[in-house]
Amino acid sequence: MELEQMDDAISKRIRAMNHRVAQIRQADMYFYNQPISELRGGARVLVDGREMGMFASYSYLGLVGHPRINAAAKEAIDRYGTGTHGVRTLAGSLVIHKQLEETIAAYKDTEAAVTYTSGYVTNLTVVSTLVGRGDYVISDKLNHASIVDGCLMSGAKFLRFNHNDMEALENRLQQAGSEASKLVIADAVFSMDGDVIDFPPLVALCRKYGAWLMVDEAHSVGILGKTGRGIEEHFGMKGAIDVKMGTLSKTIPSVGGYVAGKKEVIEYLRHASRAYIFSAALPPAQAAAAKAAFEVIQEEPWRVEKLRANAQQFIRGLQQRGFDTMKTETAIVPVLCGSDEAAFAMTRAAQKKDVFVLPVVSPAVPPGLSRLRATVTAAHEADEIEHAMDVIHEAGKSVGVL
Ligand SMILES: *Cc1c(COP(=O)(O)O)cnc(C)c1O
Numbered sequence: 001m002e003l004e005q006m007d008d009a010i011s012k013r014i015r016a017m018n019h020r021v022a023q024i025r026q027a028d029m030y031f032y033n034q035p036i037s038e039l040r041g042g043a044r045v046l047v048d049g050r051e052m053g054m055f056a057s058y059s060y061l062g063l064v065g066h067p068r069i070n071a072a073a074k075e076a077i078d079r080y081g082t083g084t085h086g087v088r089t090l091a092g093s094l095v096i097h098k099q100l101e102e103t104i105a106a107y108k109d110t111e112a113a114v115t116y117t118s119g120y121v122t123n124l125t126v127v128s129t130l131v132g133r134g135d136y137v138i139s140d141k142l143n144h145a146s147i148v149d150g151c152l153m154s155g156a157k158f159l160r161f162n163h164n165d166m167e168a169l170e171n172r173l174q175q176a177g178s179e180a181s182k183l184v185i186a187d188a189v190f191s192m193d194g195d196v197i198d199f200p201p202l203v204a205l206c207r208k209y210g211a212w213l214m215v216d217e218a219h220s221v222g223i224l225g226k227t228g229r230g231i232e233e234h235f236g237m238k239g240a241i242d243v244k245m246g247t248l249s250k251t252i253p254s255v256g257g258y259v260a261g262k263k264e265v266i267e268y269l270r271h272a273s274r275a276y277i278f279s280a281a282l283p284p285a286q287a288a289a290a291k292a293a294f295e296v297i298q299e300e301p302w303r304v305e306k307l308r309a310n311a312q313q314f315i316r317g318l319q320q321r322g323f324d325t326m327k328t329e330t331a332i333v334p335v336l337c338g339s340d341e342a343a344f345a346m347t348r349a350a351q352k353k354d355v356f357v358l359p360v361v362s363p364a365v366p367p368g369l370s371r372l373r374a375t376v377t378a379a380h381e382a383d384e385i386e387h388a389m390d391v392i393h394e395a396g397k398s399v400g401v402l
Contacts, residue, residue, distance in 0.1 A: 062379025122257030
């Protein structure tokens with residue numbers, strides 16, 4: 001079967017995407033999928049033989065490569081091996097899984113927690129296990145793709161409200177009516193814009209209308225709250241969320257996802273969510289690394305404080321240089337460029353100067369709002385951040401964004 005000669009919808013779809021990618025490559029504007037060959041300490045990495053400052057990392061507290069976390073992973077391999085005996089429900093459960101889930105529950109101040117092999121899968125399986133036909137699921141329009149996919153997969157009536165618009169949410173809750181079960185879902189920190197959900201009214205509305213509240217804390221754990229515990233700590237509203245979802249692949253330098261909440265909810269998910277029952281358990285090294293990371297965060301509280309200071313320096317500095325950083329309040333800092341081409345050109349100019357940033361373009365963000373999506377971490381030093389901002393400033397001027 002020669003793909004070039006086929007003109008069915010599947011072949012056309014493949015050709016259209018590959019054509020777009022080839023064009024961007026040809027213009028020397030393609031910066032996705034670049035492999036890192038080595039960690040170089042701090043926030044520095046080796047890419048294609050060049051040492052670069054990493055400004056696109058999700059390792060917000062700088063924990064990738066932390067010696068104690070690496071040691072925990074190695075020890076777990078010696079004790080348990082590299083895989084498990086299958087799914088959690090059958091022979092795949094290990095003591096390290098139980099210890100990790102207890103650690104997460106304690107850190108998130110809930111009764112219990114359950115883990116899955118990725119954050120993406122966690123959202124798919126948890127949303128579609130909690131709601132189904134006849135129920136309503138109500139989601140912020142800028143929620144992560146994994147939430148959207150979970151909502152679609154659930155078969156529940158899927159209502160979306162304008163981003164962070166609490167009046168729009170109230171309309172949706174009224175639309176769903178008082179009879180049906182309702183689940184409201186929002187990101188705590190939005191992954192493309194770095195802004196924070198308007199949490200107090202969100203919680204109040206869920207209570208008023210008897211809706212369940214699920215919050216995705218992928219970008220808020222380690223970031224929001226005095227000790228990095230997330231959005232409840234940030235707003236001083238302990239116990240406000242029914243279903244606290246998070247990932248083990250960002251601030252926590254491992255892979256996997258979790259949900260923390262009341263023990264009845266977790267017990268239900270362990271016996272009803274398909275990703276738990278039909279997909280293999282987290283590998284022991286990753287479970288042990290994740291558990292050690294939660295401990296390191298608590299033993300090294302300076303990391304959360306340093307991240308906050310670094311984010312402030314980065315946001316203010318970019319604004320002072322004339323950039324539009326949208327509504328970010330966190331370590332995710334969009335640098336608005338406008339067109340896809342401008343975002344690609346900015347990326348190229350910055351990467352040529354060894355500042356590793358990446359572009360986000362449509363359809364991940366609305367057309368015309370393409371951007372660099374830069375991040376800072378606790379691993380950056382103040383002078384590295386200044387330097388990166390100078391490089392981005394120069395890039396902005398040369399590309400015509402400023
Ligand atoms: C990254 C992310 C996920 C998915 O987590 P993975 O562990 O990478 O699969 C889910 N939700 C949000 C908001 C994210 O940013």
